Amino acid sequence: MYVLSPFCFVLTFGLISTSHLEFMTFGTNGGTNCAVCTVVLGLAEQLSVIHNETVVKGLERICYFLPDPYQAACKDFTDFIAADIIKVFSRDDTVDTACHKLSFCFTEPYSEMCHIFPIRPKQRLQLETMQRHRPHRIGANICDIPGIKRICTWINDIFSKHDPAIDLDGDFHSVYQTLRGTSWRGKDCDDERKAFHPGAKPINGDKSVDSNCNGIYGVNPATGRDYEEELCGTSQPRGVAVLGDSIGAHFHLPREWFNATEMSLKVFEPLPFILENELDWPEFSSTTAFMNNTEKFHDVLHGPIDSMYMRMFDRNHCNHRDYQNIAVNGARASSMADTIQFSLKRNVTDDQPMIVFYALVGNDVCNGHHDTFNHMTTAEEMKNKSISTLNFLTKVLPKGSHVFFVGLADGAVLYKALSDRVHPIGSLRNDVTYSNFYDYFNCLEISPCLGWMNTNATIRDLTTKRAMELSEALKEVVTSHQSSFSNFKLYYVENPIDQVLNEWTKQGGEAWELLEPVDGFHSNQHGQALTAKAVWENLEKLYPDVLGPVNPNNSKIKSLFGNQGGYL
Ligand SMILES: *[C@@H]1O[C@H](CO)[C@@H](O)[C@H](O)[C@H]1NC(C)=O
Ligand SMILES: *[C@@H]1O[C@H](CO)[C@@H](O)[C@H](O)[C@H]1NC(C)=O
Ligand SMILES: *[C@@H]1O[C@H](CO)[C@@H](O)[C@H](O)[C@H]1NC(C)=O
Ligand SMILES: *[C@@H]1O[C@H](CO)[C@@H](O)[C@H](O)[C@H]1NC(C)=O
Ligand SMILES: *[C@@H]1O[C@H](CO)[C@@H](O)[C@H](O)[C@H]1NC(C)=O
Ligand SMILES: *[C@@H]1O[C@H](CO)[C@@H](O)[C@H](O)[C@H]1NC(C)=O
Ligand SMILES: *[C@@H]1O[C@H](CO)[C@@H](O)[C@H](O)[C@H]1NC(C)=O
Secondary structure, three states: OOOHHHHHHHHHOOOOOOOOOOOOOOOOOOHHHHHHHHHHHHHHHHHHHHOOOOHHHHHHHHHHHOOOOHHHHHHHHHHHHHHHHHHHOOOOOOHHHHHHHOOOOOOOOOOOOOOOOOOOHHHHHHHHHHHHOOOOOOOOOHHHOOOHHHHHHHHHHHHHOOOOOOOOOOOOOOOOOOOOOOOOEOOOOOOOOOOOOOOEOOHHHHOOOOOOOOOOOOEOOOOOOEHHHHHHOOOOOOEEEEEEOHHHHOEOOOHHHOOOOOOOHHHHOOHHHHHHOOOEOHHHOOOOOOOOOOHHHOOOOOOOOOOHHHHHHHHOHHHOOOEEEEEOOOOOHHHHHHOHHHHOOOOOOOEOOEEEEEEOOOOOOOOOOOOHHHHOOOHHHHHHHHHHHHHHHHHHOOOOEEEEEEOOOOOHHHHHHHOOOEOHHHOOOOOOEHHHHHHHHHHHOOOOOOOOOOOOHHHHHHHHHHHHHHHHHHHHHHHHOOOOOOOEEEEEEOOHHHHHHHHHHHOOOOHHHHEOOOOOOOEOHHHHHHHHHHHHHHHHHHOHHHHOOOOOOHHHHHHHHOOOOOOO
């Protein structure tokens, strides 16, 4: 079953603030509990058809795919629920009706019955009548079920903290990969000395040790000069960071986890790693990707890799490891200003300058509430909160830095691109389209973005209108604060995702090819790589100073220092 909690996060990232996350307990009509039940049982049912076995056996099969400790939890869950499943799952049932009988889903008064798979009208009527005449029970919380509880707590913990968990010297750079470690920020080269971290100005010329973790240190015996000085001294090194949301962090749920015909032991192998990174893939994201897809992820991540950081490194090898991904699923202007931004670490005097992208792509207009417009950020609030962030940045960014406000994307493209396509959860019978999927999430009030993921064109258009107002607000802040900060220059740029999708479709591509298939909301690996290229080319054209000069010593650095200590 554990498959499922990840699934909930899809639903949650639009809603939750970063300080607390009660991922199993929101929505109506059963909310996330209902969705978890439906997706898990839906997959179990499809497996049971594929393998000609019972639904309970299908569920056991899912457990078998999972690595420990999820496998054990899944088995406990199956033991707990098996008898009930056998009791309620009759020949006439669909997964939706079974989950209603199991009370994970219910139908509030004056509400329609929520379902993702097709359902016969007669059955719907029966269920609705049955439920209306019975106070709905329990409100079973899946996280209270034996075996699952432990894992829910653990996951909740990961998903509510966004600073490196393992960081002995408190410089916010770690030697551990996940839990906001090196996947997110350059690896520390000495986790016991706070002054030693990626992006530092070299201490004492790095004559004998590497203090800025770029792998360059020592003295050239031929000239008697420090290598840092000789190879990097005039090269104007700088780091790159994103203050962002799930797009910046590169949220990605493997399609193979939700397609009954593709599930296997192999595709679940990296599950623990993926959860420890909050279902995000910063190491392959458009701003901070730093490595090629490794063998480890070939089965669950597909597409080319490119990033601002990789290009900054290619330009100047002295920038090695100087990246920070400060992006959190669900982030919006308020959570950014109130908490998330403080995780960006830069010392105004002792570190190199930085290029910072403030990229909140949509959560300010995205939520799952039926009265969605009342929960959107207003233009006034957008200004207020983005200015708070600038006031913070002026305290931490070294002189010579650059800050880009990135406009919101136009999420109306999602519906256009996906509505009639089949969602992975309907793979066996091709019976679930994204329209069905959107309606279902909206019915449960757990959509990451009811405004855009909506079959009602009026609602989609109004959401786009608000997004444009918020972009306009950011633009105004940039204009009015043009000369307010002495340590960085401030710019506004349109959201590159719109540009990427336009160019892609103009060249004959289809928009869905650049979108995440499971959540139907994010750009996928290919989209991330094209975004990096678009941003880079725009900067090269409009603001080449931002990128700094090409270092003529790059090949010398490579021959002297190899891979400069690598990344992991
Ligand atoms: C499915 O399994 C049942 C017994 O478990 C068997 O009678 C039936 O022939 C099987 N069907 C197929 C298509 O293999
Ligand atoms: C990634 O792989 C591509 C193709 O194999 C190669 O050209 C590129 O140099 C690699 N990049 C890094 C950072 O290893
Ligand atoms: C920046 O570094 C200097 C020297 O190491 C230190 O005194 C100062 O406290 C640091 N500033 C911050 C904000 O950490
Ligand atoms: C934002 O609004 C709050 C409350 O009105 C106010 O105290 C704060 O100074 C404002 N911040 C900015 C940066 O305008
Ligand atoms: C599910 O997997 C099968 C087999 O790989 C594939 O052909 C199909 O397109 C997938 N379905 C979806 C909706 O992704
Ligand atoms: C679409 O949404 C608008 C605004 O909420 C509403 O007035 C309209 O009735 C809806 N249209 C349909 C077909 O549901
Ligand atoms: C290193 O680059 C500088 C310019 O930044 C150049 O003047 C110098 O000749 C280069 N040194 C070597 C060893 O290539």
